[in-house]
Amino acid sequence: MNQDTNTAIYTISVAADILGISIHTLRMYEREGLILSYRKKSNQRLYSQKDLERIVCIQKTINEDKINIEGIRRVLALLPCWAIIKCSKKDRENCEFYSSHTKPCWMINHTNNICKDRNCRDCDVYQSFGSCDSIKNKLKDLLT
Amino acid sequence: MNQDTNTAIYTISVAADILGISIHTLRMYEREGLILSYRKKSNQRLYSQKDLERIVCIQKTINEDKINIEGIRRVLALLPCWAIIKCSKKDRENCEFYSSHTKPCWMINHTNNICKDRNCRDCDVYQSFGSCDSIKNKLKDLLT
DNA sequence: GAAAGTTGACATTATCCAATGTTAACTTTT
DNA sequence: AAAAGTTAACATTGGATAATGTCAACTTTC
Numbered sequence A, B: 001m002n003q004d005t006n007t008a009i010y011t012i013s014v015a016a017d018i019l020g021i022s023i024h025t026l027r028m029y030e031r032e033g034l035i036l037s038y039r040k041k042s043n044q045r046l047y048s049q050k051d052l053e054r055i056v057c058i059q060k061t062i063n064e065d066k067i068n069i070e071g072i073r074r075v076l077a078l079l080p081c082w083a084i085i086k087c088s089k090k091d092r093e094n095c096e097f098y099s100s101h102t103k104p105c106w107m108i109n110h111t112n113n114i115c116k117d118r119n120c121r122d123c124d125v126y127q128s129f130g131s132c133d134s135i136k137n138k139l140k141d142l143l144t
Numbered sequence C: 001g002a003a004a005g006t007t008g009a010c011a012t013t014a015t016c017c018a019a020t021g022t023t024a025a026c027t028t029t030t
Numbered sequence D: 001a002a003a004a005g006t007t008a009a010c011a012t013t014g015g016a017t018a019a020t021g022t023c024a025a026c027t028t029t030c
Helices: A012-019 A023-031 A049-063 A069-077 A089-093 A136-142 B012-019 B023-031 B049-063 B069-077 B089-093 B136-142
Strands: A045-047 B045-047
Touching: A012 A023, A012 A045, A012 A049, A023 A045, A023 A049, A045 A049, A049 A069, A069 B069, B012 B023, B012 B045, B012 B049, B023 B045, B023 B049, B045 B049, B049 B069
Parallel strands: none
Antiparallel strands: none
C-alpha cells in the first residue's frame, strides 16, 4: 500500500532539502500566492508529494520558461473558478475575486459564499496547475 | 468628422516620438508578439491611435504591474480564440495554436483553417487586450 | 538624392528580481 | 533543553532583461 501522494508529511526543511532550494524560497512562493502549504494546528508547514511536484513545476516555469512570479500569479488569476466549481450568481456577487484579476482566488478571503467552507488546497481550481500542463487545457475543457 | 482611431497613420518614428520610447522598443514588442503593426505594401510599419493605446497598455503592464514580456505573452496565449471566433472542430484540428500554449494565436501562421484569410490585426482575439482591461472579462463573457 | 524606412546582428546599460543569508523574538517538537 | 519550526525585517548577490545604441546593407518616401 503506497503512501498517498496527497498526504502532507514533509516539514519545510525536509522539503527544501529534497527540492534543493532554501526554505526561504518555499516561504516566498507561498507569500507570493503560488502555493498553499498544509498547516498543522501549530501552524507548522507540511508538504505532500503532490506539493513538491507543483513546486517543481513552478521552478520550471520561472527558470526555463522565464515567466516571472508576477506573470505566473496573473496566469493563475485567470483560472475561471466560478465555472470550475460552478458557483451561483449570488456566490459570484459575493465574491471579491470575480471582479479582480491580479490574484488567484485562493489568495482572497472568502467569507460570504460557496468557498467559505472549502479548503482551497483541495480545490480543483488550485490544483489545475499541479501537473505542470497549461491551464489552457482547463479552458479547453470548459469552452466546448 | 473625426479621424478613425483605427486608421494607421503614424510611422514608426512618429509613434515612438508620441510614446516617448525608441523605435527599437516598438520593433521589439512586435518581435515578441505583443503587437501587430499595419504594413504598407512596401513593408513600412504604420500605427493607429488604437495601436498607441495598446502599446501604452503594454508599457503599464511591464513597468507598473511588473509582468515580464514572457509573462504577458503567456497571458495573451490563453485567449480562447476558438471560442471567440467560433471556429469549427475541423478548424481546431487544423490549428497549430489549439494545442500550443506559449504563443498568442496571431504569432502562428494559419494556412489551413478559418484564420487563413483573416487579418489578425482586425480580429476580436487580438483586440481583446486593446483597452487595458483584463482578458478575464473576455473569459467572463464566454463562461456564462 | 537625401531622409526615413526596413531587417539583422551585436553591444551596452541600468534596473530589476529571484534566491539566499542574517538577525531577532518567539513557539513547537522531540 | 536543544532542535526545528514560526513571522518579520533588512541586506546581499548574481543573473536576467527591458530598453537603447550602433553598424551594415538595403528599400522606400519625399
